[in-house]
Amino acid sequence: MSVTILKGTVISAPALGRLDATENGYLIAEDGVIAGVFSALPERYAGAPVEDFGDALILQSFADLHLHAPQYPMLGMGMDLPLLDWLNAYAFPTEARFADPDYAREIYRKLARELAENGTTRVCMFSSLHTDATLILMEELERAGVTGYVGKVNMDRNAAPGILEEDTEESRRETLRWLESCQDFRYVKPILTPRFTPACSDELMDFLGKLGAERNLPVQSHLSENRAEMDWVRQLHPDCGQYWETYAKYGLWNGRTVMAHCVWCDERERQAIRDAGVTVVHCADSNQNLCSGTAPVRVMLNEGIKVALGSDIAGGDHLSMFDVVAASIRASKARRIQDDWQTDFLTVPEGWYLGTSAGAAYFGEAPGFAPGNPLHALVLDDSALPQPHPLTPSERLERCVYRRQKDAVRAVWSAGRKIFSAE
């Protein structure tokens, strides 16, 4: 049995709004699975090697439940445009370049490394429609030690003619080829990925729904992000009362479904989300950058809906989940202001929970550093920041959320493996 023992100021989020801190604590894993957090080294580990990080923070690593890998090269561009124009002017041409496997290799290697270095160890990720590039992406994530789900995108209508399109038959065939080819990855698994309803014919949706049921595959897509998009869905699906029904109709709506955005879901749509156990991925920066709206995260949480966070690069402009957590808190304050102070904002402990435990829950983990979870952790050095007064562990964490510090992540573990070390 291999034992990992990390010593430092251990902080975890065992419940929404709660932070547990153990100063001079020990986070211990056996064979990559968490045994517990201890304030003194238990007898049974005496003599085992301890990685002592002194006073540094030992934190849960992040789960990023929505991002578009092929949009990574255009991070921070085109933000003066609304969603549908931005897709056509920037996103689609950028994705089209991933027809070239060499380009895909170069970009995806860099992306995978940057995720690992920033402590994002679990993802739900969109690739492009290109099967080969998708396999390369999965390979590079696997190599970098990032775990989670990656989807070859399906889009057989309303695509970008001549540069980024597939017909229904091709989409089906390539999806099957992709699923055949990605069976050997250990930590990176496939997820069905209809781009969004406007981009997928009924025939394709029907195929994907049946395939998902047959092979027990999870599903990711977009829901109610933008009002123009929703009008479009209504025109395309006069048979469906609400956007979510265009997924549910084809069996793409269940407890393993991840839906990004959900900015405009009304009470009925939220009820459908809760009833099915769908996970909502809040993408605060993206929604603000593209002027989509400000999602009612507090309301969804109060209603018992599962909400996690996504960087949504490149609608969002930050890959680091420290930034994404801070952006979610800021967006919740914008929403509070918009709601005339009638809704509460997300506190730092709440935002932190959403970026870590809530996302990890989608992968079957219990909240916090719970025994039995695979070890997903990062070590953060905040010693370069001044201390105006002696800070509590929670204050230190709060400051790290707001103050993005380059190179402050010193080490990262993913599914028990040390995947990054600044040494």
Place this chain on the structure above:
Amino acid sequence: MSVTILKGTVISAPALGRLDATENGYLIAEDGVIAGVFSALPERYAGAPVEDFGDALILQSFADLHLHAPQYPMLGMGMDLPLLDWLNAYAFPTEARFADPDYAREIYRKLARELAENGTTRVCMFSSLHTDATLILMEELERAGVTGYVGKVNMDRNAAPGILEEDTEESRRETLRWLESCQDFRYVKPILTPRFTPACSDELMDFLGKLGAERNLPVQSHLSENRAEMDWVRQLHPDCGQYWETYAKYGLWNGRTVMAHCVWCDERERQAIRDAGVTVVHCADSNQNLCSGTAPVRVMLNEGIKVALGSDIAGGDHLSMFDVVAASIRASKARRIQDDWQTDFLTVPEGWYLGTSAGAAYFGEAPGFAPGNPLHALVLDDSALPQPHPLTPSERLERCVYRRQKDAVRAVWSAGRKIFSAE
């Protein structure tokens, strides 16, 4: 005569919403004063040394028109609290430490250096109430090459008893001592700084108004930031119909006045701002962090009000004005959403203008790299960022606003002097 010739991709903001770009351009200053931007080197400079930055961006440096120097050590802390609680729990105790000149020296030296390295070359800055620390701050800014105004804070009522308070007589006496002692600084000048109306007695305000008129001093303070604060002002000043009148009444309201926030100014208050030529400092991050509200920047700009930007550390949590420009754009999108899409957001060129030309206007500069302006410029290297397609100069600038790149600022000039070089 000394000539400075900078070669690169020169971008400037000569008007709100407009960017002028000259690729392979020359930005030229004579004796520290801009002569112009040229697409070829004019004959008369033949043989003069050229600093060639290749393809790098040569940009106007920033003006940060509102920040609290003594809150620098607490950047990113206490953000779950509303303004007045945050002041008592965090800001006042942190400021109180500046009674110690050694501490002030250490912190202010670091702050001044960080401003210079981030390309902020003009400031309107609050110190604390401590005269000696204020003089140290001015010295350190002068030494680092940062220009602008610094104010010893006046606060003789509703302060923090026992840790941060001065009585009226002390406030008067120390203000005079400070003004006597800071006459030899060349680039850093004094600005009268009543903290905000609730913190200054009528007697003190009267003194400051007369002093300002007598010595022709500019004024900075806070206005209509938060609704609880405004209620408080109304209780303290039943004689004044609106918050601005509590400054105007004492002669602290004119074309050299800078007022931070102005989140809640209604039409009448905005009219008073415009009529007097007061400069509004928009502090987007701070207003959002403290849940104060979202200032109607677009409306103020449409009405012809002078609006510049402030980092407002430590209500704001970023010192870099790249971040502050991005935050202002995001806030304008939150405001657009709040206004049900009836107001326009700030485009990147508009946000850039506010962070550079609009702030520089307060110091008497014409917009952009106008001939006659003192040379305030920075060189930004964006070569580490991928190019998904060949980018225009404007696209490159836009991306740099969103993607904070550590160490991308390669050199900075302030009032004609090169104050930072990464070499």
